[in-house]
Amino acid sequence: MKRIPLSTLILTAIVIVLAAGLIGTLFFLRSQPPPQRGFTPLVEVAPMEPDSSVWGVNYPNQYSTFLLTAQNDTQTKYGGSKLISKLEQDPRLLTLFAGMAFSKEYNEDRGHMLSLQDVQETARVNETTPGTCYSCKSSSNPRLWAEMGPEAFYETKFFDLGNRVTTPIGCANCHEANTMRLIVTNPALQQALEAQGKDWQTATRQEMRSLVCANCHVEYYFKGEGKHLTFPWSNGTGIEDIVTYYAEIGFADWKYPDAGTPMVKIQHPEYEMYTADSTHFRAGVACADCHMPYTRDGAAKFSTHDVKSPLLRAETACGACHTDVTYVTDRVKRIQDQVHETLIATEDAIIAAINAIKAAAADPNADTTVLDEARALHREAQLRWDFVAAENSMGFHNPAEALRILARATDQARQAQLKAIQASPQALLARAQP
Ligand code: HEC
Ligand code: HEC
Ligand code: HEC
Ligand code: HEC
16 A cells, blocks of 8 residues: 655645634634624614604714705706795796696705705695695605505695604605615605516616605606506606606696696606616716715715705716816706707797687687697697706706707697697787787
């Protein structure tokens, strides 16, 4: 039998000792608690806790920056956080929204901490307003939806629900307690995604950094007698999908006075506009990249929760990706000016259509079939225009899409005007008299 050399025996012994040591170390590491980044949470937060100050004990940087949203008061050319009236800025809106609540009051949006105060003080709510209006305004909601069910929440009158909705937007609108992962909290978003066969639970972290904003920054309507909060997304989230959706269900928010057009008021479709193939969306950029950029406080690096216009902190908001911040902010100005100029031209076209339709509607001999065609065009033109007007970035989120939509809206408005004239040439002649 051949003898095993001494050197081999020694080597084998060394290998065995090393392996045993490694296994021991691995066992030790496995039995340790999972690593905590920075610190251990100080308090356990109850599920759906409405009070953000409780969460704030664990996350003071996020909480203190979040509180700043109550004080922001700086205006930018087309945005910012100052309480200014859109109706005073552009009196055309009084005509465009005649006969409905937005012609009474329509203000610039402000910070998240002011959401509850602003909705409770608006002249647009009254005794008949449903509780649904609180859906995007408060961190009390997730728990209320769980306790009373969304249906009862929507059906309760706004003034009655006010006793239970006591906090502005807060941590519970975007985060799961303790795990702090981003979640869908609005049942209407959950339903809208399901209707499209989508499951947010499988979304990537980067997708959630935009999707969490879609809890609120979207177009919606109140469905049926129960005033059920619904996103018109079952055909998709593009403007054409939404136009088709409202046509299919024959929905109208109000009837335009004297013209008789059944109208749709668009809310704030930031998510839909941004995700309609914008350059940034295509490049994988999320809402939070621009609106909640990483910030440093000493050694701590965190997402600022002082959500506001990125133009007020372009160095951090844009500078993370763009080296020439002056160049890109100048691009924002130009894009917004171009979209604004086009938007005003569209408004003039829609107002011309409204006047022509009103005149034709007052004519007992008007051709009602052609007049209805004019109304259908007016409805669509204004819905499209409002998709850009109610979106809060003055086109920046998706410049090409905003201009495409406005071009179509202007064309439809002028077609509506021509149809109205065709329906009643007499009305036009009468109006031309001095
Ligand atoms: C590439 C950067 C960028 C991304 C991504 C982005 N935004 Fe913006 N957003 C802006 C800029 C720039 C403005 C214009 C601000 C102004 O006019 O003061 C703006 C304006 C807004 C406003 C109005 C702000 C104000 O001061 O009135 C809201 C609300 C908003 N964005 C929400 C969103 C949401 C929701 C998303 C994702 C769906 C998103 N944004 C994605 C850059 C971005
Ligand atoms: C409007 C939605 C929203 C609200 C409200 C909100 N957060 Fe966040 N939060 C985010 C987003 C988006 C991120 C980025 C998450 C990521 O990158 O995965 C984030 C990240 C965090 C993180 C991870 C670390 C970091 O800074 O990136 C913590 C902790 C956190 N938030 C705490 C809070 C606390 C505490 C509150 C309430 C005071 C709060 N958040 C309110 C959207 C929100
Ligand atoms: C729970 C609903 C809700 C969620 C979630 C939400 N927002 Fe808002 N957001 C609002 C409301 C409501 C306002 C207007 C508040 C007001 O005018 O009083 C607003 C205002 C804003 C403004 C304007 C702030 C200003 O100072 O003018 C920006 C920008 C904004 N949100 C961006 C975002 C982004 C980005 C996200 C996702 C990270 C997000 N929001 C998530 C409801 C929400
Ligand atoms: C997370 C990265 C990121 C952030 C943050 C970001 N951008 Fe961009 N931006 C991009 C990418 C990627 C492109 C695509 C073109 C490219 O590669 O330069 C782009 C393109 C642009 C363009 C050209 C758009 C076009 O349609 O061709 C402008 C203008 C712009 N960004 C402005 C801004 C402004 C203003 C901000 C801050 C409010 C900002 N960006 C924040 C990544 C970012």
